[in-house]
Amino acid sequence: MKEPVSKDISDLTIYRKILPAHPASFSEFPEALHPDLKTYLTEHGIPRLYTHQAEMFEAARSGENVVITTSTASGKTLGFLLPVLQAVLEDPLTRAVFVYPTKALASDQYRALQPFLEYFGEGKICAGVYDGDTMKAERSRIRKSANIILTNPEMLNAAFLPNHSKYGFDFIFTNLKYVVIDELHSYRGAFGAHLANIFRRMKRVCGYYRSKPQFLCSSATIANPVELAERICGEKFALIDRDGSPAPEKEYRIIQPPEIKGSNDKIYGRRSASSVAAEMIPELTEEDRHFIAFGRSRRNVEVILKESRDRLDAAGFLGKGDGGKIAGYRGGYTPLERREIERKMAEGELSGLVSTNALELGIDIGNLDSTVIVGYPGTRASFWQQTGRAGRSRGEQGRCINYLILENQPFDQYIAIDPEWLFSQGSENAIVDPDNLLIQLAHIRAAAAEMPLSLDDIALFPDLGEVIPVLLNAEEVKSLSGRFSWSGPAFPAGDYSLRNMDRTRFKLIVKEQVEFTDGVRQAAGPGREVTEMDETQAYHELHPGAVYMHEGTLYEVLKLDLVSRTAEAVPFEGNYYTVPAGTEETRILQAFHEETVGRTTVHFGDVNVNEIVSMFKKLQFHNHQNLGYVELTQPLQKDYDTESTWIEIPENVTDVYRSLLMPNRLGELVLNDHFEGLCYALKNAAMMTTMTARDDIDAVVSNNAAIPDGRREQIVSLFIYDKYEGGLGYSEKISELVPQIIANAVRMVEGCPCESGCPACVGDYSLDKKMVLWGLKNLLEESEPPEYEQKQIEESRPFVQKGFSFYKLPEEWAEFCDSVIRSGESGGAFLRTVEAADVSGHRLILTVGNAFYEEWLMDPDNVRGLENTIRYHAVCPSDMRIEVRVSEDRGRAEKIRGKLRRRYEDRLS
Numbered sequence: 001m002k003e004p005v006s007k008d009i010s011d012l013t014i015y016r017k018i019l020p021a022h023p024a025s026f027s028e029f030p031e032a033l034h035p036d037l038k039t040y041l042t043e044h045g046i047p048r049l050y051t052h053q054a055e056m057f058e059a060a061r062s063g064e065n066v067v068i069t070t071s072t073a074s075g076k077t078l079g080f081l082l083p084v085l086q087a088v089l090e091d092p093l094t095r096a097v098f099v100y101p102t103k104a105l106a107s108d109q110y111r112a113l114q115p116f117l118e119y120f121g122e123g124k125i126c127a128g129v130y131d132g133d134t135m136k137a138e139r140s141r142i143r144k145s146a147n148i149i150l151t152n153p154e155m156l157n158a159a160f161l162p163n164h165s166k167y168g169f170d171f172i173f174t175n176l177k178y179v180v181i182d183e184l185h186s187y188r189g190a191f192g193a194h195l196a197n198i199f200r201r202m203k204r205v206c207g208y209y210r211s212k213p214q215f216l217c218s219s220a221t222i223a224n225p226v227e228l229a230e231r232i233c234g235e236k237f238a239l240i241d242r243d244g245s246p247a248p249e250k251e252y253r254i255i256q257p258p259e260i261k262g263s264n265d266k267i268y269g270r271r272s273a274s275s276v277a278a279e280m281i282p283e284l285t286e287e288d289r290h291f292i293a294f295g296r297s298r299r300n301v302e303v304i305l306k307e308s309r310d311r312l313d314a315a316g317f318l319g320k321g322d323g324g325k326i327a328g329y330r331g332g333y334t335p336l337e338r339r340e341i342e343r344k345m346a347e348g349e350l351s352g353l354v355s356t357n358a359l360e361l362g363i364d365i366g367n368l369d370s371t372v373i374v375g376y377p378g379t380r381a382s383f384w385q386q387t388g389r390a391g392r393s394r395g396e397q398g399r400c401i402n403y404l405i406l407e408n409q410p411f412d413q414y415i416a417i418d419p420e421w422l423f424s425q426g427s428e429n430a431i432v433d434p435d436n437l438l439i440q441l442a443h444i445r446a447a448a449a450e451m452p453l454s455l456d457d458i459a460l461f462p463d464l465g466e467v468i469p470v471l472l473n474a475e476e477v478k479s480l481s482g483r484f485s486w487s488g489p490a491f492p493a494g495d496y497s498l499r500n501m502d503r504t505r506f507k508l509i510v511k512e513q514v515e516f517t518d519g520v521r522q523a524a525g526p527g528r529e530v531t532e533m534d535e536t537q538a539y540h541e542l543h544p545g546a547v548y549m550h551e552g553t554l555y556e557v558l559k560l561d562l563v564s565r566t567a568e569a570v571p572f573e574g575n576y577y578t579v580p581a582g583t584e585e586t587r588i589l590q591a592f593h594e595e596t597v598g599r600t601t602v603h604f605g606d607v608n609v610n611e612i613v614s615m616f617k618k619l620q621f622h623n624h625q626n627l628g629y630v631e632l633t634q635p636l637q638k639d640y641d642t643e644s645t646w647i648e649i650p651e652n653v654t655d656v657y658r659s660l661l662m663p664n665r666l667g668e669l670v671l672n673d674h675f676e677g678l679c680y681a682l683k684n685a686a687m688m689t690t691m692t693a694r695d696d697i698d699a700v701v702s703n704n705a706a707i708p709d710g711r712r713e714q715i716v717s718l719f720i721y722d723k724y725e726g727g728l729g730y731s732e733k734i735s736e737l738v739p740q741i742i743a744n745a746v747r748m749v750e751g752c753p754c755e756s757g758c759p760a761c762v763g764d765y766s767l768d769k770k771m772v773l774w775g776l777k778n779l780l781e782e783s784e785p786p787e788y789e790q791k792q793i794e795e796s797r798p799f800v801q802k803g804f805s806f807y808k809l810p811e812e813w814a815e816f817c818d819s820v821i822r823s824g825e826s827g828g829a830f831l832r833t834v835e836a837a838d839v840s841g842h843r844l845i846l847t848v849g850n851a852f853y854e855e856w857l858m859d860p861d862n863v864r865g866l867e868n869t870i871r872y873h874a875v876c877p878s879d880m881r882i883e884v885r886v887s888e889d890r891g892r893a894e895k896i897r898g899k900l901r902r903r904y905e906d907r908l909s
Helices: 035-043 051-061 076-090 103-120 136-145 153-160 169-174 189-208 225-233 273-286 298-313 335-346 380-387 410-417 420-424 437-450 455-459 464-473 535-541 651-660 674-689 730-736 738-751 769-777 813-823 828-833 851-856 860-873 890-908
Strands: 013-019 066-068 095-099 127-129 148-151 176-181 214-218 238-240 250-255 259-261 267-270 291-294 326-329 352-355 370-374 400-405 477-480 483-486 505-510 513-517 520-524 528-534 547-550 553-561 566-571 576-597 600-620 626-648 669-671 697-701 717-722 836-840 843-848 881-886
Touching: 035 076, 035 103, 051 066, 051 076, 051 214, 051 238, 066 076, 066 225, 076 095, 076 103, 076 176, 076 214, 095 153, 095 169, 103 127, 103 148, 103 335, 127 136, 136 169, 148 153, 153 189, 169 176, 169 189, 176 189, 176 225, 189 225, 189 437, 214 225, 273 291, 273 298, 273 352, 273 370, 273 400, 298 326, 298 352, 298 547, 298 576, 326 335, 335 352, 370 380, 410 420, 410 674, 410 738, 437 464, 437 483, 455 464, 464 477, 464 483, 505 535, 505 553, 528 535, 528 547, 535 576, 535 600, 535 626, 547 576, 576 626, 576 697, 576 738, 600 717, 600 730, 600 860, 626 730, 626 860, 651 674, 651 769, 674 697, 674 717, 674 730, 674 738, 674 769, 697 730, 717 730, 730 738, 738 769, 813 828, 813 860, 828 860, 851 881, 860 881
Parallel strands: 066 214, 066 238, 095 148, 095 176, 127 148, 176 214, 250 400, 291 352, 291 370, 326 352, 370 400, 505 566, 843 881
Antiparallel strands: 013 250, 259 267, 477 483, 505 528, 513 520, 547 553, 553 566, 576 600, 600 626, 626 717, 697 717, 836 843
């Protein structure tokens, strides 16, 4: 195998690790294995099974539910396929449903089944892929004849269960013997909670048809595979984790991007991992490597792809100019685009792919000899899955090299300090909460439409007793002989997305032409739909001015219509991409429990989170220089209730941090904010203890930390919350592990090699590492603050202007209303009609002249909208409330109402 890439890149390697090859461990065919299967395996060059394959066959045949967690490409598929094929050969009526997290993986596994299907023939074994892309005639054939049905959770939810008594699904459920779940570890968070509730519904349906299927699961190596399988499937499981497959020699190289130095040798950080990857990928292509480069996000993938193609297409680069030798692969591509990319890669037309973790799963794209991981993927489980894609061929030729390019991020730089942490520690726990109330509600509604709910269903849905009265009041169910049958809309299973908890979907429409009207860019032509995404993602990626990337092509978003839920974009030729920015505010709703940890009190409970995307920054391609911030004319707001752990910050830390705050040019105390450093360190430490991505949880300090007018008696808290409505169990787990999280945060900040603070340890060069470290340690034990050497503060962005304080609103009310009206936000005109505004504690009391306005503000949506407007323009306490008083002239009001009544009586007579 060729030595990798250029000397310049090799010089950046800070650690090498070689895992030696090891031989296979075999077992003879089990005695119970069907003779036809033995013949097939022997004729196809498999005279024996790996030990874990034989063990899984025996466990499945004994009736156990089994989860297997051997390494990538170890033959797990054959392990769970053999007992299913055996059951089909013994009884042709047997049905098995194979569940895959993506349509692409189901199609790939169907291709892997082809040799079995061709050998045995449709008379003995029949299979098919049943998903949203399957044609009507093929669906009918599968329902009627297929012994093995490959599908995904969406189809179970929207097709199988709602139609269990029709179209032949009743026959499938009557004869259902096995449910196979591949890539079990991918079902965590919202996706896992939805799947768990789908299986609760499936148990009701199977019970009706007198069947009780076994569950066979395969998973990447995680710390709690049995717990995860049991929480998702609701059954007891046996574990098979002794790997009998051989492994080739694997080399791992950790690459640290170079520092960026100024003319005075001042260090301005490090080059980004994506820029280093964009240099490596063309060289791997020139060396005829077969590789995957994994980016952390869709945007990251498109940046790397564009910059790599630019280098490949540059005149004379390495004697080639073929950017077409690499392709992107991520969500948002059409099924046809994905399948064509997979085909080209498997057949060698492409040298490599730049992918999100979509290809972390076991889709067959041929034998790879290299992986490039652009930034630590967040969990050891993902790291091993991604590097496991290379070296699938056996023997010496299977040797592979895996590159991990470190970002200037906490996890990455922790690995730079202690690389063996990555190789010597076990994988993380996968967290799933099937009992999320909103997810349960969605599936209880769907279950009621499938079959009437009974008392026995309490065993499946813990909150059934709370949900039924709500559905009765909404007239979505009706009581009938002790059962509750569905009487609501026709298709409740279509009301939600399984991949997240937001059913609101936005579409991006690209129009190919541009017209200019008075210098303003406008789109022309009918346009075509490029992708679809949920509301949160749309607010971050489809706001006006955003540059959206799709397969290396740039589009500028001109308009986001919140009513039609469409964004309009045109092709873009600029040399920058965009990243959103904004604020988050929290409000405590209720606390469930609290405990003392060191010098702080830790709470767990429900909070309301208000996220505002108010601006975006432009980053130049290739050097990633910040070209400046642009404020949105209309901020995008989304608020929701979720679960949170919050930690009270000791008074001495609050006082010191407040004394360090500096005003920006608008007079807001937002610069030199060491509260942000505390949040940054604790969030990253929390992510180390839970198998969470950066978008699963967030951390923010209560906004009273920087109230500008001296009203500071309120306790300042640091919130770590689930970024999903209702919560998914992350913050609850965090509340149990706060001492470990604080210790991890101290270790990460203390161990960072930077001199005085950087984006890897405290999130920003302007923050003092010693001061953040002191704050972390003071959560547990009091000490004197270190001497503070003030850094030069460079204000690089226009902050959202909050020119008013909650406590000064009564005396500045007129100016405040004018500010709201000038911004064009709703509610401004109403606020101007308020006769008086008063503050009492954390209540804003508005006096109005008509009793109807009091009733109008009783509507939760109306008062929440008004609260959001006030919070956007004024610094408010986190638990601020609005109250309304009426001072109407009763006589005048009655006179007006009398006139109105008479007018309508005249019109009606």
